[in-house]
Amino acid sequence: SQKIEQNSEALNIQEGKTATLTCNYTNYSPAYLQWYRQDPGRGPVFLLLIRENEKEKRKERLKVTFDTTLKQSLFHITASQPADSATYLCALEDGNKLVFGAGTILRVKS
Amino acid sequence: GAVVSQHPSWVICKSGTSVKIECRSLDFQATTMFWYRQFPKQSLMLMATSNEGSKATYEQGVEKDKFLINHASLTLSTLTVTSAHPEDSSFYICSADSGSKNYNEQFFGPGTRLTVL
Numbered sequence: 001s002q003k004i005e006q007n008s009e010a011l012n013i014q015e016g017k018t019a020t021l022t023c024n025y026t027n028y029s030p031a032y033l034q035w036y037r038q039d040p041g042r043g044p045v046f047l048l049l050i051r052e053n054e055k056e057k058r059k060e061r062l063k064v065t066f067d068t069t070l071k072q073s074l075f076h077i078t079a080s081q082p083a084d085s086a087t088y089l090c091a092l093e094d095g096n097k098l099v100f101g102a103g104t105i106l107r108v109k110s
Numbered sequence: 111g112a113v114v115s116q117h118p119s120w121v122i123c124k125s126g127t128s129v130k131i132e133c134r135s136l137d138f139q140a141t142t143m144f145w146y147r148q149f150p151k152q153s154l155m156l157m158a159t160s161n162e163g164s165k166a167t168y169e170q171g172v173e174k175d176k177f178l179i180n181h182a183s184l185t186l187s188t189l190t191v192t193s194a195h196p197e198d199s200s201f202y203i204c205s206a207d208s209g210s211k212n213y214n215e216q217f218f219g220p221g222t223r224l225t226v227l
Binding site: 004032036041042043044045046049051089093096097098099102103 | 114116144153155159205214217219221
């Protein structure tokens with residue numbers, strides 16, 4: 001069956017450290033993968049997209065990697081700040097649809 | 111970026127009543143809009159794809175007669191939850207397709223919290 005798995009447990013880190021979130025998928029062959037941020041009671045906000053032929057993508061303090069062999073994407077936030085605390089969702093392209101993981105809660109403590 | 115609004119942001123209704131949720135693309139036209147449902151601590155689940163001027167495409171397991179979708183213009187899609195029951199209580203989120211040819215770029219609304227008593 002098809003699955004998208006993100007760490008179900010919250011990730012707690014200290015301000016200034018690098019947060020690394022994982023997205024693993026099974027039985028999908030996405031042409032691209034996206035990462036979103038979602039705050040409580042709000043809709044998702046797009047952060048980054050990475051294509052299957054790209055190994056790494058960066059935007060300011062964010063970095064995404066995509067390994068189609070491992071079927072895994074890693075999402076990094078460097079120099080994390082308390083304002084980065086949120087739920088982060090990965091989403092795979094599946095035809096004309098996006099399929100979302102359940103998200104990982106990130107808590108950055110000052 | 112493009113802005114998508116939803117109205118209302120939250121609604122409480124009695125069991126058996128119908129509730130309409132609006133999704134608007136404010137500064138762009140969207141041929142395609144999507145409706146998702148999200149239960150606490152779970153992922154967004156696509157309910158249906160709404161295409162302007164045609165019938166919506168529903169995902170497996172979503173009752174089209176219960177969740178009525180109307181996409182009457184390029185900036186407005188509505189979702190009506192008919193004869194709502196407590197199990198329909200959820201967070202409903204819409205998104206609008208930007209029309210990008212390169213990938214499925216969707217802009218999301220802020221969501222509508224539905225509570226059915």
